[in-house]
Amino acid sequence: MIVKTPPLGWNSWNTFGPNINEQLIRETADAMVETGLRDAGYEYLVIDDCWSLRERNEKGELVADPAKFPSGMKAVADYVHSKGLKFGMYSCDGTMTCARYPSSFDHEFIDAKTFAEWGVDFLKYDNCNRPLNYSGRLLYKRMGLALANCGRDILFSACNWGAEESQNWIKETGAHMWRSTGDIVDNWDSIKNLTEQQMRLLATNGQGCFNDMDMLVVGMGGKGNVGFGGCTVEEYRTHFSIWALFGSPLMIGCDIRNMSQETKEILMNKEVLAINQDPAYRQVFAVPTITEDLIAWKAWVRYLEGGDIAIGFFNFGENPVNPCLAMTEIGLGRVSGKAIQVRDLWTGEDLGVYRDHMEVRVEPHACRMMRCKVVDA
Numbered sequence: 001m002i003v004k005t006p007p008l009g010w011n012s013w014n015t016f017g018p019n020i021n022e023q024l025i026r027e028t029a030d031a032m033v034e035t036g037l038r039d040a041g042y043e044y045l046v047i048d049d050c051w052s053l054r055e056r057n058e059k060g061e062l063v064a065d066p067a068k069f070p071s072g073m074k075a076v077a078d079y080v081h082s083k084g085l086k087f088g089m090y091s092c093d094g095t096m097t098c099a100r101y102p103s104s105f106d107h108e109f110i111d112a113k114t115f116a117e118w119g120v121d122f123l124k125y126d127n128c129n130r131p132l133n134y135s136g137r138l139l140y141k142r143m144g145l146a147l148a149n150c151g152r153d154i155l156f157s158a159c160n161w162g163a164e165e166s167q168n169w170i171k172e173t174g175a176h177m178w179r180s181t182g183d184i185v186d187n188w189d190s191i192k193n194l195t196e197q198q199m200r201l202l203a204t205n206g207q208g209c210f211n212d213m214d215m216l217v218v219g220m221g222g223k224g225n226v227g228f229g230g231c232t233v234e235e236y237r238t239h240f241s242i243w244a245l246f247g248s249p250l251m252i253g254c255d256i257r258n259m260s261q262e263t264k265e266i267l268m269n270k271e272v273l274a275i276n277q278d279p280a281y282r283q284v285f286a287v288p289t290i291t292e293d294l295i296a297w298k299a300w301v302r303y304l305e306g307g308d309i310a311i312g313f314f315n316f317g318e319n320p321v322n323p324c325l326a327m328t329e330i331g332l333g334r335v336s337g338k339a340i341q342v343r344d345l346w347t348g349e350d351l352g353v354y355r356d357h358m359e360v361r362v363e364p365h366a367c368r369m370m371r372c373k374v375v376d377a
């Protein structure tokens with residue numbers, strides 16, 4: 001199974017934590033369709049930790065908690081599929097999951113078989129409670145092999161938070177995406193922190209196995225399992241823009257049954273999603289810009305399929321800035337005979353044509369996201 005662009009979907013953990021059940025999953029599947037999220041490209045609905053009984057059955061299989069999922073997991077998967085969505089589940093490489101439910105250590109092949117029988121399309125695989133003397137490097141390979149032999153295409157989402165320098169070996173395991181950061185919580189410091197953690201790992205991102213910056217907190221408003229403080233709408237827009245431009249999978253974490261208009265507009269901005277899903281999936285890179293007070297500032301750039309260029313400016317500071325980007329930094333400039341025609345992806349405005357340099361204003365905690373066409377100067 002080859003995955004060409006970052007997976008998009010929803011995951012239960014950020015808002016619901018252990019408070020998950022069949023009705024929530026069915027309502028969320030309905031909401032993915034009714035709100036337009038499915039048609040915007042969000043296709044995976046993933047149940048995170050806390051879905052099983054505390055004990056395996058007599059055959060050694062995982063059992064869905066009948067109090068939470070009375071119809072059983074196969075029925076839940078069937079419902080999700082009937083909505084034109086794909087179904088994701090969660091396990092872990094240790095003896096217990098992070099929330100101390102039974103987990104897949106030494107049960108990799110039997111669990112992969114169970115997931116395949118239920119109709120699972122995506123497995124998030126965590127990294128808690130690993131027995132001593134077993135490396136993640138080995139245990140992720142075991143599950144990768146088990147999934148590859150389970151008779152069903154199951155996307156393997158490795159979640160070991162970048163531990164054990166996993167950027168150096170995660171592709172050995174068959175993972176299609178891998179958590180390259182620690183856990184997100186719903187506040188601005190966390191978004192800043194995860195962005196910083198990601199910067200040294202950008203070169204390891206690539207088609208087929210994507211750097212996963214963790215699930216989105218857009219629209220959580222400080223509510224739910226990881227709702228520690230919340231963010232402003234502006235901060236959510238910046239968060240979403242970074243995850244999109246950096247090429248992370250985009251797994252929604254808010255309660256999509258009750259999204260505000262602003263949340264919908266962020267999550268379903270087609271042009272920002274198109275950058276995330278760009279078929280060429282080239283690496284993002286940073287270039288220097290100049291500000292009035294000569295503070296070092298970066299613009300983030302990605303060359304797109306067909307020759308367009310995406311540019312993002314993200315202001316993590318507390319004051320407005322006016323960075324000025326020289327076109328030579330993105331491979332153009334006067335000698336090229338070319339200029340860029342710039343579209344602002346959040347306002348929808350056409351900002352005109354720039355040949356030598358482009359100066360933009362970025363408010364504190366805000367961003368600017370642009371898609372540029374290369375035109376004759």
Ligand code: GLA
Pocket residue numbers: 013048049097098099126159183
């Ligand atoms: C870890 C993961 C989270 C979530 C929890 C569940 O912390 O990184 O994304 O899955 O476990 O317990």
